[in-house]
Amino acid sequence: MSLSLNMDFQFTTSVEKLWNALTDSSKLAKWIADNDFEPVVGHRFQFRHQPNEYWDGIVDSEVLIVDEPNQLSFTWTVGDERHTVTLTIQDMGDGKANLHLEQTGITNEQGLAGAKYGWMAWVDKLVKVLLEQ
Amino acid sequence: MNQAVQKRDVFDAIADPTRRRLIHLLSDADELSLHEITPHFPMGRTAVSKHLTILKEASLVHDRRVGRETRYTLNASPLKEVEDWVTFYRKYWSNNMMRLGQLLEEDEE
Numbered sequence: 051m052s053l054s055l056n057m058d059f060q061f062t063t064s065v066e067k068l069w070n071a072l073t074d075s076s077k078l079a080k081w082i083a084d085n086d087f088e089p090v091v092g093h094r095f096q097f098r099h100q101p102n103e104y105w106d107g108i109v110d111s112e113v114l115i116v117d118e119p120n121q122l123s124f125t126w127t128v129g130d131e132r133h134t135v136t137l138t139i140q141d142m143g144d145g146k147a148n149l150h151l152e153q154t155g156i157t158n159e160q161g162l163a164g165a166k167y168g169w170m171a172w173v174d175k176l177v178k179v180l181l182e183q
Numbered sequence: 184m185n186q187a188v189q190k191r192d193v194f195d196a197i198a199d200p201t202r203r204r205l206i207h208l209l210s211d212a213d214e215l216s217l218h219e220i221t222p223h224f225p226m227g228r229t230a231v232s233k234h235l236t237i238l239k240e241a242s243l244v245h246d247r248r249v250g251r252e253t254r255y256t257l258n259a260s261p262l263k264e265v266e267d268w269v270t271f272y273r274k275y276w277s278n279n280m281m282r283l284g285q286l287l288e289e290d291e292e
Contacts, residue, residue: 055272059280063287071286081282149280153272155194 054154061147068139068147069119083107089116095124131155193261194268196241201226202234206243209257216252 061068071077073089083097091113099107105128115123119139126133138150197203201224208223209215217235221228235255238244245256 055269055276057273057276057280059284061284061287063291067287067290071283071290077286080286081279149283151276151280153276155268 054152057151059149059151060142061149062145063147064145065119065139065141065147068149069122072122072137072139072149073116073118083109087111087113089113089118089122091116126153191237191240193241193243193264196237196243197262197265199234199237201231202238205231205234205238206257209244209255210259214254214256216249216254218252220255 071081073087075085075087078085078087078097083099085097086095087093087097088095093113095111095113097109097111099105099109101107108128110127111124113122113124114134115121115136121136121138123134123136126135133153133155136152136154138152140148140150142148197206204224205220208220217228217232220235221231224231235244235246239246242261243258245258246253247256248254
């Protein structure tokens with residue numbers, strides 16, 4: 051399957067400061083989780099969330115894209131689920147920056163890539179409607 | 184509620200565009216036979232039937248015999264799993280981004 055989540059967030063900050071918050075390990079720790087991230091393609095690292103009874107809190111990741119100060123992408127593996135998280139910064143002018151987040155879920159590496167787009171709309175609309183019946 | 188054991192992952196079942204169209208079609212009707220479903224697809228009965236079987240294995244479709252034909256109905260409840268995936272990560276990132284917003288504000292001070 052290939053399922054994707056797309057979200058946008060606006061911040062009153064510069065592109066450089068936002069990029070810094072995405073790529074500085076100690077800053078990432080403050081808004082995602084404790085980690086050993088480095089902004090180097092191929093670097094393997096972990097996010098260590100507070101464990102709970104269902105999950106040890108560990109996300110295994112590998113840096114895929116470091117395009118300063120525009121785009122950062124890394125894998126996001128929890129158990130059998132291998133996702134890709136891509137963060138894209140866009141300068142909105144007036145001291146504002148937009149952060150686009152895309153998380154795609156891939157359990158079947160190939161073949162289904164074409165089905166990716168349009169997924170979110172499908173999930174959002176149809177699934178909701180169907181489950182409310 | 185359907186208690187049948189799911190033999191197939193729901194994500195797997197709905198990854199295919201034909202099967203998503205089948206779900207759409209069945210969601211607009213109470214019950215359809217293979218004979219009624221097939222004209223909506225650019226493929227033969229056998230191919231459509233195979234897709235229906237996959238949906239059935241994921242418990243997304245129920246079937247029953249009526250005389251000489253099999254009639255299909257949609258069971259949407261397994262889609263809850265898909266919704267849960269999205270809802271979980273939407274909340275997760277919303278919470279994180281709130282913290283990021285605070286962090287960026289602190290930087291300004």
